[in-house]
Amino acid sequence: MVVRRPRLDAVFSDHAPAPPRRAAAASGPGSGPGSTAAGLVVDTEQRTVTVDGHRLTPLPYLEFELLAHLVGNPLRVHSRRQLMEAVWGRPDTGESRTVATHIARIRRKLGPGHREAIATVRQIGYKYDPRLARVA
Template identity: 40%
Template structure:
């Protein structure tokens, strides 16, 4: 992988450099939010992964993530934060981060999460390459359809635009089994490909963003089952 690490703590960067080299990954380090964003904007297709500190000089991680997402909805972003505030972590996910790791962290934990995100990203790329105008829908109901090859989703023939890879995978996981209730723990394991050790806030943050995009084109089809989790149900769509 080619990694852009935007981190103002040089000792953290030096530590991670050793682990990246051990994996055979190339890494570029920036110690300032604006410098990191400029590095991404200069070569947006270059990067396979971005790790992004929340507290940065000149431009904080929230702003950097938001600007990156204006250019790319697919590049994986892991936010690193010294804060243990639920609101900070949820806002980070809402700004476009795919995952977050709270400092102090184990380098091996960060590497494992990066590998999991990269596996998902590679799978999306392979599917996109083989799409080739395939109009076969993997999920199709009276009101909703999804094509995993073209990574397209429609509600009453209106495209649901701007879905990130995680949002698409989350929607697909729910929609392929309509009305089945999934707990947050199940969604973490199925969509994120590894255990989050009980941290369920990332699911709620992605569901919130996904709902906002669905509501731009039609009625809400992701339902909350209080005390349990979420389900896909378009049976009430007029």
Template identity: 40%
Template structure:
């Protein structure tokens, strides 16, 4: 597996250390030392990068703003946010603007490598499943409940035949996982395993952040289909229809 990574990091010692570990994996990286440079580099080479590691605390433009601008350019490029901040609010904020994972400094380089591999594997599986040659006719859906239709090949979600827009890969996979088994309660650990993979080392609150953003997008078409089961996790249930 060969990857080209955009490393957004203003600490030269961290960038040098990670560059050595990336080289051992056969990966290459470009380094941006501030937020403005990061966005410019991504715009110029948008099709070249397989993944972005993004420091939250950056000169000129912070990691939150960079993540927003990157997501506006590409809804699918994987982003792993790195930061010395360790508060739950900061982590949820980072995940909420489009980051796929969150790593607090100081971190283990080997753990970061493992997360990158797991995230990239997941993206490759999704790309293969959504290849145009595998697409079904528009009348066919993998999930077809009372109000919701989901096509995994097209990465498409409809609620009462209205398209749910701007769903990220992780949000789609969360909804798809739960919608396949309506009213079954999934723990956060089960959703982490199903959506992020066995090798995912993240916190369970990652699920909460993605569920929150997914709900916001579903609510725009009137869908109230994800319910919180307090003390356990979440379930999909669209039998009650709209809010």
């Protein structure tokens, strides 16, 4: 069971909460949130993932959240601990391969053109780099 805690910046902020984000990582002209151009599009409002114009079968909750987090913060290196806290909502004990297992499943589902875009940064964690994707 995953318990989602409110973010502290949302709790203590004087500002209204930000609208739900759409993480788009499409490439090519006319690309943007919800674009059907070649590339990877993660729509967090409808919880869909589109790869090269083809919608993937719905991802399990945590796989989707992990992919959306990485794609929503491109080129940023995330440690395993940061990912556990951001996606799972609990601290990483360092005793399991949970993050690595979920990353491997996501890569398999993205296919050969986009799996390379989720890069492993040795001894640190993972990052999403859209420049590494091989778009057909």
